[in-house]
Amino acid sequence: MRVLYFAWLRERIGVGSEEVSPPDGVATVADLVAWLKTREPRYAAAFEDTAAIRVALDQEQAEFDDPLTGVREVALFPPVTGG
Amino acid sequence: MRVLYFAWLRERIGVGSEEVSPPDGVATVADLVAWLKTREPRYAAAFEDTAAIRVALDQEQAEFDDPLTGVREVALFPPVTGG
Amino acid sequence: MAVRVQEADFDPGAELEALAAGNTEIGAVVSFTGLVRGSGGVETMTLEHYPGMTEKALEAIEAEAHERWALQASAIIHRIGPMIPGERIVFVATASRHRGVAFEAAEFLMDYLKTRAPFWKKEVAADGTAKWVDARESDDGAAARWAR
Amino acid sequence: MAVRVQEADFDPGAELEALAAGNTEIGAVVSFTGLVRGSGGVETMTLEHYPGMTEKALEAIEAEAHERWALQASAIIHRIGPMIPGERIVFVATASRHRGVAFEAAEFLMDYLKTRAPFWKKEVAADGTAKWVDARESDDGAAARWAR
Numbered sequence: 001m002r003v004l005y006f007a008w009l010r011e012r013i014g015v016g017s018e019e020v021s022p023p024d025g026v027a028t029v030a031d032l033v034a035w036l037k038t039r040e041p042r043y044a045a046a047f048e049d050t051a052a053i054r055v056a057l058d059q060e061q062a063e064f065d066d067p068l069t070g071v072r073e074v075a076l077f078p079p080v081t082g083g
Numbered sequence: 084m085r086v087l088y089f090a091w092l093r094e095r096i097g098v099g100s101e102e103v104s105p106p107d108g109v110a111t112v113a114d115l116v117a118w119l120k121t122r123e124p125r126y127a128a129a130f131e132d133t134a135a136i137r138v139a140l141d142q143e144q145a146e147f148d149d150p151l152t153g154v155r156e157v158a159l160f161p162p163v164t165g166g
Numbered sequence: 167m168a169v170r171v172q173e174a175d176f177d178p179g180a181e182l183e184a185l186a187a188g189n190t191e192i193g194a195v196v197s198f199t200g201l202v203r204g205s206g207g208v209e210t211m212t213l214e215h216y217p218g219m220t221e222k223a224l225e226a227i228e229a230e231a232h233e234r235w236a237l238q239a240s241a242i243i244h245r246i247g248p249m250i251p252g253e254r255i256v257f258v259a260t261a262s263r264h265r266g267v268a269f270e271a272a273e274f275l276m277d278y279l280k281t282r283a284p285f286w287k288k289e290v291a292a293d294g295t296a297k298w299v300d301a302r303e304s305d306d307g308a309a310a311r312w313a314r
Numbered sequence: 315m316a317v318r319v320q321e322a323d324f325d326p327g328a329e330l331e332a333l334a335a336g337n338t339e340i341g342a343v344v345s346f347t348g349l350v351r352g353s354g355g356v357e358t359m360t361l362e363h364y365p366g367m368t369e370k371a372l373e374a375i376e377a378e379a380h381e382r383w384a385l386q387a388s389a390i391i392h393r394i395g396p397m398i399p400g401e402r403i404v405f406v407a408t409a410s411r412h413r414g415v416a417f418e419a420a421e422f423l424m425d426y427l428k429t430r431a432p433f434w435k436k437e438v439a440a441d442g443t444a445k446w447v448d449a450r451e452s453d454d455g456a457a458a459r460w461a462r
Contacts (some may be wrong), residue, residue, distance in 0.1 A: 006447045007434035029434055038452035059367035061430065072389065075364060075432075082392060082423060082433020083348055083404050090214055090286035091298045138279035144282065152247060158284075162301035165213065165244060165285020166200055166256050166276060179327015182347065189400040190352030196420075197345045198413060199330065206336030206409075226412075251338040263353075264458065265346060269421050276413055308414065 001068070003036075006077035007048075009053065012046035029055050030064040030075060047076075054079055086119075088129075089160035092136065095129035115157060137162055140160040143163070151155050167232065167240055169224040170213065173247040177258055178207035184263050185239045192238045194265040196272040199257045204251030207291045213246045213255065216272040220244070227278040237262050242275060245287065274312050281309040315374040315380065315388055319363065319449040321395040326405055333409050340386045342413040344420040346406045352399030355439045360456040361394045361403065364432035365436045368392070374420050386388050390423060392433060429457040 004017040026035050033053070037044045053064050056075040065077065068074070087100040105118050116136070130136065133140045138145050138160040151157070170176075178199055186192045186255060202211045224242050238307040249255060258279065260271040287299040318324075326347055331345065350359045372390050378390060387409040399405060408419040435447040440443045 004343075004364070006364060007431065007436070037399055056364070056367055056432070057372055059364070074378070075367065077364070077432065078434065078446065080429065081435045081447045081449050082431050083428040087216070089216060090283065122199070139216070139219055139284070142216070142222055143225075152276055158219065159283065160216070161280065161286065161298065164287045164299045164301050165215070165283050166280040166305075177327060178330050178345075179325060181318055182326050182345075186347075186349060186400070190350075193347065193351040195345075195347040197326075197330075197343075197347075198417070199334075199343040200413070201334060201340055201343065202338075203341040222445055224352075233328065237396075252334070252336075263351065265348070266452075267423075269346070269417065271415050273413075304414075 001071065002073045003032075004073065004075040004077075006075065009046055013042055018057070025028055026068065028065050028067055029062065029074065031058070032068060033076070052078060084125070084155065085156045085159075086115075087156065087158040090159065092129055092160055096125055111148050111150055112140070112145065112157065115151060116147070135161055141145065167223075167228050168242070169228055170241075170243045171220050171246060172243070174258060175188070175243065175245070176243050176253060178254070179269050181257060182240055182259060185241055187230060189238055189261070190263045193257060193263050194268040195244070195261045196265070198256075198272055198276050199261045200256040200276075202249050202251045203254055206289075207293075208251060209292045210220055210248050210250055210290045211255075212288045213244075214246045214286045214288065215244075215246050217283050223283045226304065227275060227282060228279070231260070231271045231274055234274070235260075235262065235267045237267065237271055240249065240271070240275070242279065243281070244279070246285070250308050251259040263305040270309060273308075277312060279307070280305040315373075315376050316390070317369060317376055318366050318389075318391045318393070319366045319372070320393060320405055322426050323393070323402060324391050324405060326402070328369055329389055329391065330407060333389055333407050337386055337409070339411060340352060340409045341411050342416040343407060343409045344413070344416040345408075346404075346420055346424050347405040348424075350401050354437075355441075356399060356437045357440045357451060358396050358398055358438045359403075360396045360438070361392075362434045362436065363392075363394050367432050371431045373403065374424060375430060378426070379408070379423055382422070383408075383415045384409065385419055387421070388419070390427065392427070392431070394433070396435045421440045421456075425453070425456040428442065428453045 243257040258275040402458040406423040410416040
């Protein structure tokens with residue numbers, strides 16, 4: 001599964017995208033984020049306030065409790081600020 | 084006093100503007116229109132439905148019961164349709 | 167603030183460029199362009215106006231918009247004379263820090279222009295039939311929502 | 315319908331011209347142009363986006379506008395990369411028979427773009443301080459009014 005990070009989330013984590021293989025039991029976006037936080041302090045710091053994080057699954061806006069079944073690309077980012 | 088006519092009012096009356104000298108007693112726009120209607124059939128026909136007529140006094144939007152005191156230019160016209 | 171009444175066509179791109187030039191407080195520019203529609207077999211459209219009053223009315227409408235909203239700039243251009251379908255008739259533009267203000271003020275300018283500026287449209291069809299355009303009640307309704 | 319995401323600047327006048335060309339059913343064209351503001355000492359603004367999703371999100375927003383309103387044409391252009399105050403960032407335009415529809419749809423496009431299209435702004439001040447722009451609650455409020 002490919003995970004992408006944008007804006008300050010990308011800067012805090014230090015990479016724009018990475019391949020991850022979460023363990024069994026990681027079923028939703030919330031699970032994935034909780035698992036990422038256990039990996040390294042920089043993830044824990046970046047995801048400290050998950051209320052400030054938005055998600056897209058395979059390039060479609062999604063929610064934290066959406067399942068990851070069949071998803072190939074997860075994007076995590078701050079609220080958008082274009083326009 | 085100069086009176087101006089626009090759009091179909093101008094066409095029905097046959098002139099775009101004219102100098103008029105209404106008699107004493109013509110105090111308001113409504114009085115002026117009533118007096119104009121007595122002059123010739125084309126005026127009576129043009130002003131048949133005064134609900135469809137708007138007025139400006141010295142180039143400012145006005146009402147039919149506004150007084151003509153000191154007014155030099157009266158414009159009568161259908162509702163505007165620009166834009 | 168700028169108001170123009172003219173027979174000649176205008177260039178919306180150049181107008182937009184001029185509106186915002188040199189003012190980096192502007193974050194939002196909204197424009198409205200009105201075009202002659204060809205529906206109903208209209209071949210030419212002629213705009214009559216009240217010289218002298220027209221400019222004053224447009225300036226008053228523009229001044230009222232600046233009173234009501236924090237605008238950085240605005241423009242109103244209205245053409246007069248004969249035009250064919252597809253031609254530009256009218257242009258309004260507003261510039262402000264944020265988009266909500268620019269949108270509202272541009273709608274206000276158009277709603278007031280449509281109901282308070284002394285212009286009259288006459289349509290001539292291909293068969294020569296001429297018809298003065300009737301005022302639309304929906305325009306009165308649109309203008310009424312700005313009453314205060 | 316047309317959506318473009320590009321580093322290069324664009325020409326609002328040419329876009330407006332193209333939008334209405336050859337369609338004499340169009341009576342109303344509304345455009346919004348967003349500019350980089352220089353307030354707060356901003357020296358450069360950089361727009362990051364999510365390649366692949368951005369275009370899809372903008373196309374979905376545009377398609378929804380066409381579902382909701384009788385539009386004759388529309389366009390969305392959003393720039394990415396570094397920009398300086400005064401530069402154009404974003405452009406949306408709508409064309410319809412009457413102005414009410416064109417205004418509403420243009421506001422809708424901007425409100426949804428602001429809250430649903432994956433762009434992020436980073437400001438760099440003259441002293442080198444960099445700051446990611448915070449999302450504005452007022453943008454969520456503006457988008458919420460279109461809920462149905």
